[in-house]
Amino acid sequence: MQSAPLPETLANLLRLDPNSTVVMIVTSLIGAALIGTLMMTNTALAGPWAKRKITAAFTDRIAVDRIGPYGLFIIVADAVRLLSKELIVPEGVDRPAWDLAPLVIASTALLGFAVIPMGNGIQLADPEVGLAYVFATASMASVGLVMAGYASNNKYSFLGGLRAVAQNLAYEIPLILTGASVVIFAGSLQMSEIVAAQQQSLIGPLPSWYAFVNPFAFVLFMIANLAEVGRNPFDIPEAPTEIVAGYQTEYSSVYFVLIYLGEFIHIFLGGAIIATIFLGGPAGPVLPGIVWFLIKIWGVFLFTQWARSAVPRVRIDQLIEIGWKGMLVLSLANLLLTAVIVGVTVQ
Amino acid sequence: MSNPWIAIGALAVVALAIPLTMMAVSSLLRPSVPEQGKRTTYESGEVPTGSSQQIKFNIQYYMVALLFVVFDIETVLIFPWTVIYSDAVAEVGMTKALLPMVAFIGILVVGLGWAWRNGAVQWVRSPRATKGADTYE
Secondary structure, three states: OOOOOHHHHHHHHOOOOOOOHHHHHHHHHHHHHHHHHHHHHHHHHHHHHHHHHHHHHHOOOOOOOOOOHHHOOHHHHHHHHHHOOOOOOOOOOOHHHHHHHHHHHHHHHHHHHHHOOOOOOOOOOOOOOHHHHHHHHHHOHHHHHHHHHHHOOOHHHHHHHHHHHHHHHHHHHHHHHHHHHHHHHHOOOOHHHHHHOOOOEEEOOEEOOHHHHOHHHHHHHHHHHHHHHOOOOOOOOOOHHHHOOHHHOOOOHHHHHHHHHHHHHHHHHHHHHHHHHHOOOOOOOOOOHHHHHHHHHHHHHHHHHHHHHHOOOOOHHHHHHHHHHHHHHHHHHHHHHHHHHHHHHHO | OOOHHHHHHHHHHHHHHHHHHHHHHHHHHOOOOOOOOOOOOOEOOEOOOOOOOOOOOOOOOHHHHHHHHHHHHHHHHHHHHHHHHHHHHHHHOHHHHHHHHHHHHHHHHHHHHHHHHOOOOOOOOOHHHHOOOOOOO
């Protein structure tokens, strides 16, 4: 399974010297453009099309079926429609912050994909601190949410921004601690090592994916991830029935697209983290790795959309209490339990 | 093995270039007709009073934010331990590898319990909502 990162593969493919820095910069840019295109394609499919189809299926309606096969060309129509809308700049917005927030939200979400192994040698970089890096980039989006909430000069946006912080503060620690419990098994933060450690057989044909080895951690991580990406039951930062649309109320045109884009890439990043540390990364029978990887991240996406349609929203005070009194204690227990189990088996 | 941070930097460039391109394309396409009514902030149709940047609001989680800093540093300290843990068990035995971390997490749990008892991880209700109730003074 171990293979060279994407830039080196590209350099070898183009018959260039992989030891030269210039070659590496060029091939890295090509590789990054490939990863960026792949994730943008997924998001384009998910945002204007799949999300509507899934929600419609849950609520027994028909969605987007007018243009193209299965209504797929709605993606093009929506892109043109949203980009050509007027950008309304509300009175009294805090200008540089208001403009920067969508940029921060959209671009930081994409950064995490640098270290995700997507199968067939598609992994842009494989630093030793891979998992720590991916958690760091995933949590940067909350800075953008605060900027958007504060700079909009709208009380609802402000409330939404504050709620987003409260939520991220409460669920970040359980998320990272549960991620750390996986590191105890794998003994490394490097993404390729974590994936490689999950390839042995657990019982019979069942691989030792950490979702099977430690289902408790998997469930905890899935819940914390829902809060991290702000989907039901933890969607109070934008709760449309309470605070209009939270931090994104005052954003229109391309800024709205960027915030939406950032949210969807973030969901896929969450899915990619789950796939990598709990579902064996790109591993799977018969089909090539990249296909399995896409199936897994779309599976997580489907799960978030399912939760969005089926689970009621919790209140802000319930959210804080679930996070600090429930999830945090459970994730600490999970960490120590994992350590004891690993300790006993190693000895 | 080349430096992986070159590739990560390259993705950072791409991640910035994509939104910037979209913003540039949009600025070529879109109209701009600012009007008085259009530019007011949308607060469910009410006429906005005052600026949201000057209102005083109980942000509730001052204590929670302090706790977050404590636990965030804790996770930073836990990560290196998780990496070497199974090697350490093989080398010095489980007691020596696990007990210090149990003590460390134990101290933090005691701290969390203290914060819990003092209502720091609880959403404070406004004085108006709790008037007559004796849970808060």
